[in-house]
Amino acid sequence: MTELFARPPAEVAPGAVHLPGRLTAEQQRGLLADCRRWALPPAGLRTVTMPRGGTMSVRQLSLGWHWYPYGYARTVVDGDGAPVKPFPPELGALAEQLVAEAGLPPAGAPYDVALINFYPAGARMGMHRDSDERSPAPVVSLSLGDSCVFRFGTPESRGRPWRDTELRSGDAFVFGAASRLAYHGVPRTRPGTAPAALGLTGRLNITLRVSGLSPAS
Numbered sequence: 001m002t003e004l005f006a007r008p009p010a011e012v013a014p015g016a017v018h019l020p021g022r023l024t025a026e027q028q029r030g031l032l033a034d035c036r037r038w039a040l041p042p043a044g045l046r047t048v049t050m051p052r053g054g055t056m057s058v059r060q061l062s063l064g065w066h067w068y069p070y071g072y073a074r075t076v077v078d079g080d081g082a083p084v085k086p087f088p089p090e091l092g093a094l095a096e097q098l099v100a101e102a103g104l105p106p107a108g109a110p111y112d113v114a115l116i117n118f119y120p121a122g123a124r125m126g127m128h129r130d131s132d133e134r135s136p137a138p139v140v141s142l143s144l145g146d147s148c149v150f151r152f153g154t155p156e157s158r159g160r161p162w163r164d165t166e167l168r169s170g171d172a173f174v175f176g177a178a179s180r181l182a183y184h185g186v187p188r189t190r191p192g193t194a195p196a197a198l199g200l201t202g203r204l205n206i207t208l209r210v211s212g213l214s215p216a217s
């Protein structure tokens with residue numbers, strides 16, 4: 001699709017950078033095929049139950065370290081108990097490249113966690129901070145499929161001020177430095193906006209992080 005106006009990279013908050021159209025159609029297809037494979041059991045896509053008993057509308061899986069509310073483990077402690085699937089080094093290389101493109105200092109440690117979020121129509125993610133990591137390395141997020149509204153606020157509170165950015169299939173978003181612990185969320189997706197050629201109904205988000213945990217622990 002040609003755009004009337006190109007979408008340039010934009011710093012939406014200090015250290016929080018939107019890199020539009022960063023993944024080629026081929027890269028998106030490859031990542032989608034990978035996600036479909038990773039989504040299979042064991043340690044596949046699951047519904048996440050929150051500590052108070054509610055469930056997330058987003059379905060999720062992890063690679064490298066298993067994230068659950070609120071911590072990291074080597075096995076799916078809140079699911080089938082299987083060992084988490086390995087973190088693919090090529091995702092780490094991609095994250096490092098995107099951090100550099102965003103103009104942020106290098107992470108200083110290898111990326112070792114991928115959180116994969118699947119948003120069916122109507123799914124959303126409330127305002128939260130990514131605060132279970134023990135590393136200040138930037139978080140790198142990739143979008144596939146339906147567009148969404150990505151709400152990005154401040155580290156101080158989950159309320160205003162915030163800025164809304166539309167994330168489309170193939171976009172990247174990097175947040176580190178002063179925004180590493182900023183509140184953010186996805187108030188809505190736009191069902192039916194995925195590129196037809198991708199063959200995905202819904203939205204997939206791949207969030208890459210440095211856990212700061214030692215592999216032996």
Ligand SMILES: O=C(O)CCC(=O)C(=O)O
Pocket residue numbers: 115117125130141150184185186205207
């Ligand atoms: O889906 C997104 O773009 C954001 C996901 C997110 O914030 C998270 O997994 O912590």
Ligand SMILES: [Fe+2]
Pocket residue numbers: 128129130184
């Ligand atoms: Fe997050």
